[in-house]
Amino acid sequence: MSKDKKDIRSLTKEQLRDFFTSIGQQPFRGNQVYEWLWSKGSHTFEDMTNISKDTRQLLEDNFVINHIEVDSLQKSNDGTIKNAVKLHDGFIVESVLIPTHNRTTACVSSQVGCSLDCKFCATAKLKRMRNLNPDEIYDQVVAIDKESRLYHGHPLSNIVFMGMGEPLMNYKNVLASVEKITSDEGLGMSPKRITLSTSGVPKMIKKLADDAVKFHLAVSLHSAIQEKREQIMPFAKNFTLEDLKESLEYWYEKTNRRITYEYIVWKGLNDTKEDIDALVRFCLYVPCKVNIIEYNPIDDGEFQQAATEAVDNYLHALERNRIPVTVRRSRGKDIDAACGQLANKQ
Numbered sequence: 001m002s003k004d005k006k007d008i009r010s011l012t013k014e015q016l017r018d019f020f021t022s023i024g025q026q027p028f029r030g031n032q033v034y035e036w037l038w039s040k041g042s043h044t045f046e047d048m049t050n051i052s053k054d055t056r057q058l059l060e061d062n063f064v065i066n067h068i069e070v071d072s073l074q075k076s077n078d079g080t081i082k083n084a085v086k087l088h089d090g091f092i093v094e095s096v097l098i099p100t101h102n103r104t105t106a107c108v109s110s111q112v113g114c115s116l117d118c119k120f121c122a123t124a125k126l127k128r129m130r131n132l133n134p135d136e137i138y139d140q141v142v143a144i145d146k147e148s149r150l151y152h153g154h155p156l157s158n159i160v161f162m163g164m165g166e167p168l169m170n171y172k173n174v175l176a177s178v179e180k181i182t183s184d185e186g187l188g189m190s191p192k193r194i195t196l197s198t199s200g201v202p203k204m205i206k207k208l209a210d211d212a213v214k215f216h217l218a219v220s221l222h223s224a225i226q227e228k229r230e231q232i233m234p235f236a237k238n239f240t241l242e243d244l245k246e247s248l249e250y251w252y253e254k255t256n257r258r259i260t261y262e263y264i265v266w267k268g269l270n271d272t273k274e275d276i277d278a279l280v281r282f283c284l285y286v287p288c289k290v291n292i293i294e295y296n297p298i299d300d301g302e303f304q305q306a307a308t309e310a311v312d313n314y315l316h317a318l319e320r321n322r323i324p325v326t327v328r329r330s331r332g333k334d335i336d337a338a339c340g341q342l343a344n345k346q
């Protein structure tokens with residue numbers, strides 16, 4: 001039964017070499033298999049033509065190659081492509097290709113469902129079923145890279161961990177996937193082109209700094225007032241703004257890399273002067289920039305995008321305080337591929 005067999009892609013190169021030694025073969029066979037699995041993206045042992053037939057059979061008897069499958073693909077009229085990705089155990093997650101004039105970004109998922117409970121996010125309505133493995137994250141990137149080449153004529157340029165799930169609640173696997181994405185044996189992408197977005201888990205932000213990661217960090221802030229943040233992101237009771245601030249100071253001290261705050265302005269919720277002042281104060285703690293993102297309504301109608309004037313008030317206040325700010329328009333809304341809309345509607 002395949003259930004009893006180990007996923008060969010959970011082995012490191014060293015472990016693969018050891019496997020070959022243990023069956024009385026040359027360890028370099030392990031490197032060859034590793035290359036088939038990662039650089040060449042093989043999904044069957046049959047492919048591995050520089051390995052003898054008998055050995056391929058032996059691999060087949062001992063291992064499986066679990067891999068994702070793009071189950072369905074939806075194209076938006078703005079060029080955005082949403083993939084429903086089927087995992088080996090039948091769960092589905094979503095990943096998105098977002099083309100802009102000078103880059104193509106892959107937005108990838110890190111969990112099936114989500115550990116957290118942001119009230120405005122469609123993914124949060126699904127409870128967390130399980131974490132994705134490193135190879136399941138890596139495969140999403142490979143699939144989007146292929147689509148980028150096919151539909152846009154160039155490779156993928158950037159990756160954001162902004163799909164389903166909270167990446168810092170799946171720390172080990174997310175970091176292992178980044179390792180693979182950036183290594184020459186994987187995709188060889190620069191970590192500078194990767195951004196991890198978190199709802200703000202202070203302890204894990206500190207761990208990122210300690211682990212000296214080379215990618216960028218974005219934090220979904222949405223309110224710099226503790227009580228309000230708790231209202232919209234209830235987990236923030238345990239991960240307070242005070243602890244978040246301290247962890248971000250620690251991050252900056254160690255990495256010297258500024259942080260991006262993601263921020264949605266909602267009508268009647270965080271659109272007053274008091275909210276703006278609180279954000280400006282928060283932004284002065286650590287070098288940062290603010291990305292104001294458009295709200296993508298989820299079905300329940302509890303939240304509404306604030307008026308343009310409220311967003312302008314934020315812009316002016318931030319600019320006056322020399323805090324870099326951008327307003328990001330949503331992509332792929334017509335196919336529910338925009339931020340916070342990933343919820344497996346099909």
Ligand code: SAH
Pocket residue numbers: 118120121122161162163164165166167197198199200218219220262264293294295296297298339340341
């Ligand atoms: N858990 C991580 C990454 C996934 S969410 C995080 O929270 O950062 C990615 C981004 O989409 C976050 O900034 C999140 O706050 C935002 N988002 C969630 N729901 C949204 C919605 N309905 N409209 C717009 N952005 C949303």
